Amino acid sequence: MAPLTYIASTLVTGLIVVGLVAALARSREWRSAAATPGAVRTGGTSAVTTLTETARSPLGWTVAFLALVLVIGGGTIAFMTGAIPTAVGQALGVALVLVAATVMGGYLFWGVYHSARYRGIGSAQATGTGLWVLGMVLIVAIVVRLAMA
Structure with missing residues (x-):
C-alpha cells in the first residue's frame, strides 16, 4: 500500500x-443578469x-x-x-483502459475536427478527417503491438 x-x-x-x-464558480455570479422587475417566470424547466x-x-x-x-x-x-478482488480488478483494469482510450480519442477527434472547421472545411469533411486521424492512430498502435510481440 x-x-x-x-x-x-x-x-x-x-x-x-x-x-x-x-x-471561481461563485465569483462568476456577478456577471449574471438581474431579473427584470415584472417579468413573468414560467414553471420548471425540462430535463x-x-x-x-x-x-x-x-x-x-x-x-x-x-x-x-x-x-x-x-x-x-x-x-x-x-x-478489490482479482476478478473485479481485471474488469476494472479493462474499464480504465477503455475510458482513458475514449477520452484521448475524443480529445484527438475534437481537436482535429475544430482545426479543420477553423480552416474553412465543411462539417462532413472535418468529421471524415477526424475519423481518418483516429484510424491512423489505431493502425500505428496495432503495428507497434505486433512489432513488440
Missing part, C-alpha cells in the same frame, strides 16, 4: 482543487433544457472533467493497491 503521506497529499490537493473550482444549459456552461464542463478525473484516479488507485 502507498505510504500514508502520499494518500494524505492526494486528498489535500484534491480538496484544494475542488475549493478553487467552487470559489433536456437543463442538460443543454449545463453542456453549454463552463462550470458544467469543469464539474464533468473533475468527476472524470476523480473516477479514473480512484479506479487507478483501487486497481494498483489491490483493494
Whole structure:
C-alpha cells in the first residue's frame, strides 16, 4: 500500500482543487443578469433544457472533467493497491483502459475536427478527417503491438 503521506497529499490537493473550482464558480455570479422587475417566470424547466444549459456552461464542463478525473484516479488507485478482488480488478483494469482510450480519442477527434472547421472545411469533411486521424492512430498502435510481440 502507498505510504500514508502520499494518500494524505492526494486528498489535500484534491480538496484544494475542488475549493478553487467552487470559489471561481461563485465569483462568476456577478456577471449574471438581474431579473427584470415584472417579468413573468414560467414553471420548471425540462430535463433536456437543463442538460443543454449545463453542456453549454463552463462550470458544467469543469464539474464533468473533475468527476472524470476523480473516477479514473480512484479506479487507478483501487486497481494498483489491490483493494478489490482479482476478478473485479481485471474488469476494472479493462474499464480504465477503455475510458482513458475514449477520452484521448475524443480529445484527438475534437481537436482535429475544430482545426479543420477553423480552416474553412465543411462539417462532413472535418468529421471524415477526424475519423481518418483516429484510424491512423489505431493502425500505428496495432503495428507497434505486433512489432513488440
